[in-house]
Amino acid sequence: MAERAGSAPAKGPRLIAVGSGKGGVGKSTLSANLAVALARKGRKVGLVDADIYGPSQPRLLKAEDLKPQAKDKQMIPVTTPYGVKLLSMGMLVEPDKAIAWRGPMAAGALTQLIEGDWGDIDDLVIDLPPGTGDVQLTMIQKFKPAGALIVSTPQDLALMDATRAVRFFEKAEVPVIGVVENMAGYVCPHCGEASDPFGSGGAEAEAKRLGYPFLGRIPLAIDIRTASDAGTPPAAGEGPIADAFAQLADALVEREALA
Amino acid sequence: MAERAGSAPAKGPRLIAVGSGKGGVGKSTLSANLAVALARKGRKVGLVDADIYGPSQPRLLKAEDLKPQAKDKQMIPVTTPYGVKLLSMGMLVEPDKAIAWRGPMAAGALTQLIEGDWGDIDDLVIDLPPGTGDVQLTMIQKFKPAGALIVSTPQDLALMDATRAVRFFEKAEVPVIGVVENMAGYVCPHCGEASDPFGSGGAEAEAKRLGYPFLGRIPLAIDIRTASDAGTPPAAGEGPIADAFAQLADALVEREALA
Numbered sequence: 001m002a003e004r005a006g007s008a009p010a011k012g013p014r015l016i017a018v019g020s021g022k023g024g025v026g027k028s029t030l031s032a033n034l035a036v037a038l039a040r041k042g043r044k045v046g047l048v049d050a051d052i053y054g055p056s057q058p059r060l061l062k063a064e065d066l067k068p069q070a071k072d073k074q075m076i077p078v079t080t081p082y083g084v085k086l087l088s089m090g091m092l093v094e095p096d097k098a099i100a101w102r103g104p105m106a107a108g109a110l111t112q113l114i115e116g117d118w119g120d121i122d123d124l125v126i127d128l129p130p131g132t133g134d135v136q137l138t139m140i141q142k143f144k145p146a147g148a149l150i151v152s153t154p155q156d157l158a159l160m161d162a163t164r165a166v167r168f169f170e171k172a173e174v175p176v177i178g179v180v181e182n183m184a185g186y187v188c189p190h191c192g193e194a195s196d197p198f199g200s201g202g203a204e205a206e207a208k209r210l211g212y213p214f215l216g217r218i219p220l221a222i223d224i225r226t227a228s229d230a231g232t233p234p235a236a237g238e239g240p241i242a243d244a245f246a247q248l249a250d251a252l253v254e255r256e257a258l259a
Numbered sequence: 260m261a262e263r264a265g266s267a268p269a270k271g272p273r274l275i276a277v278g279s280g281k282g283g284v285g286k287s288t289l290s291a292n293l294a295v296a297l298a299r300k301g302r303k304v305g306l307v308d309a310d311i312y313g314p315s316q317p318r319l320l321k322a323e324d325l326k327p328q329a330k331d332k333q334m335i336p337v338t339t340p341y342g343v344k345l346l347s348m349g350m351l352v353e354p355d356k357a358i359a360w361r362g363p364m365a366a367g368a369l370t371q372l373i374e375g376d377w378g379d380i381d382d383l384v385i386d387l388p389p390g391t392g393d394v395q396l397t398m399i400q401k402f403k404p405a406g407a408l409i410v411s412t413p414q415d416l417a418l419m420d421a422t423r424a425v426r427f428f429e430k431a432e433v434p435v436i437g438v439v440e441n442m443a444g445y446v447c448p449h450c451g452e453a454s455d456p457f458g459s460g461g462a463e464a465e466a467k468r469l470g471y472p473f474l475g476r477i478p479l480a481i482d483i484r485t486a487s488d489a490g491t492p493p494a495a496g497e498g499p500i501a502d503a504f505a506q507l508a509d510a511l512v513e514r515e516a517l518a
Contacts, residue, residue: 022313023389024283028416053390054281054420095419098427102393103362130282130389131312134361156488157287160354161313168357186456188447195448197456197479199488220456229415229458 013046013124014146015114016252017139017174021161023054023130026182027151029228030218031127032060032084033235034149037242037249039083040235044121046077046085048113050139051129052106053099055090062231067091068116075116082236085121087113103134110135114143123252130161132168140172147177147255149215154184154202162203166210177255178213179203180248183220215251218244272305272383273405274373275511276398276433280420282313282389285441286410288487289477290386291319291343292494293408296501296508298342299494303380305336305344307372309398310388311365312358314349321490326350327375334375341495344380346372362393369394373402382511389420391427399431406436406514408474413443413461421462425469436514437472438462439507442479474510477503 018031028051035047049057058064066078068091077085092109093099101109118124126145129135139145148169152162162179169176181203185194197220207214218224224241227234235245277293279286287310294306308316317323325337327350336344351368352358360368377383385404388394398404407428411421421438428435440462444453456479466473477483483500486493494504 022283024281024412024417053392053423054416056416056419059416059419096422096426098391098423098430100391100396100427100430102396106392132357132359133312133365133392137359137361153283155484157313157315157318158283160315160318163355164312164357167355168359171357171359186445188450188452189454190452191447191450193447193449195481197445197481198484222454222456225414225457 013118013121015124015126015143016177017126017128017145017148017169018151019128019136019148019165019169020130020151021132021163021165022152022158025151025153025158026218028056028060028127029224030151030180030182031125032057033233033245034248034252035084035125036082036233036235037245038123038125038252040246041249041253043123043253045083046118046121046124048124048126049086049088049090050110050113050126050135052089052101052109052135053129055088057086057088057127058090059231060228060233061086063088064231071117075112077116077118082233085118087116089113107134107138110138111142132165136168140174145174147175149177150179151182152179152203152206153182154196154199156202159202159206163206163210166212176212177252178215179207180215181217184217186220189222216244216248272377272380274383274385274402275436276385276387276404276407276428277410278387278395278407278424278428279389279410280391280422280424281411281417284410284412284417285477287315287319287386288483289410289439289441290384291316292492292504293507293511294343294384295341295492295494296504297382297384297511299505300508300512302382302512304342305377305380305383307383307385308345308347308349309369309372309385309394311348311360311368311394312388314347316345316347316386317349318490319487319492320345323490330376334371336375336377341492344377346375348372366393366397369397370401391424395427399433404433406434408436409438410441411438411462411465412441413455413458415461418461418465422465422469425471435471436511437474438466439474440476443476445479448481475503475507
């Protein structure tokens, strides 16, 4: 991170990478809500939306109308309504346009976001794109994260990719903090009964097999989807879903040793 | 495509790219079932699994135990139990291992798969990874597809990325065949009532806004997920889901002009 003029060298925030291997498992939604939950616990939190080809954090955190400023080519994060500072790939490109970038451009953009003027924050959550390619490689080579959080649905096809993501972080010697199961359990709005469109328990079993903590289960819920599309993260509200994210934040705060 | 020795130059199959922008919207499941549905209509079909960091076609098409042979460095596709020929990134790497490849390696692998010894096929379906990066750029620059099929869930966050994918193909002058809405409508196994965890109708509205055909709606169904995880594509069976994929195949067969 850049040092601030006139101050002692910043210790810098701890970097928490959120990865999944597979796309569409709710990594961005989880990153946004985790960041909000950490902020509610009094942490000073920044969020880097590194999902170059599908940046969704400006929408998730109601920051689509906020434009980051730059100072000496260094980007200054915007402050979202939820107290989380944000820089997103979505701020470097227009909506509705193709983002046809090869790896070096994507990796360069990641560098620009992480090296933004984050000021005095405790945690920098990095919402990674799917896969284990240029963005992930540049991240681990240039900015060693304090830990990685793995998100998966309970479905076999997602778990296969989540396992590859775990192996990727192991190889890079980035500590795997644990695995979160997303989209498990859907409550029918008509009868109130739960069922599992994507299965259930698979991520917990896989975490066990790989020897990492299982950090909890976030349900598939219409509320989460509508709140996400509307830019009102459930973690900023009250209720069981907010509680689930708060617990996840607790797990991260407890692991202060990661810092 | 490579010419076969002793024969006239092959006209080559028509390439159908299946893209989404966002991951996890069911692109691979749709590609597999579309390929099977085309084969059931008498087409000779190949499938390239270009999802480098999350190859799932060997699982989806029950081909995990099949190993492709090579002849003079050219890969020979395996024939899956459903009559579809297949080459997958998953065949180039071991399961459970990280695939830490930068763009040029990923693009090189794509080339190797598309330039496999496909023989005399009519259609080559290309299951693209999420995003619009190296793999997509190499595909359009080296192998001009006859058309692109866009898959999206009805959720705003997915539609934003699907729109970027459409813009990408437009810029590359690849005809957009149409948009398919996936994961719309979930029938509760307890009460039989339908609800929409990911919303409904969004992809149809977006297709209309962009001026492209809306090619149909595939429900979110436990049956599809369990069948996918088990390597028994619903398109190979009977019932309403098989019919939905058959109709999609019809739409592609009718558009023979794409060839």
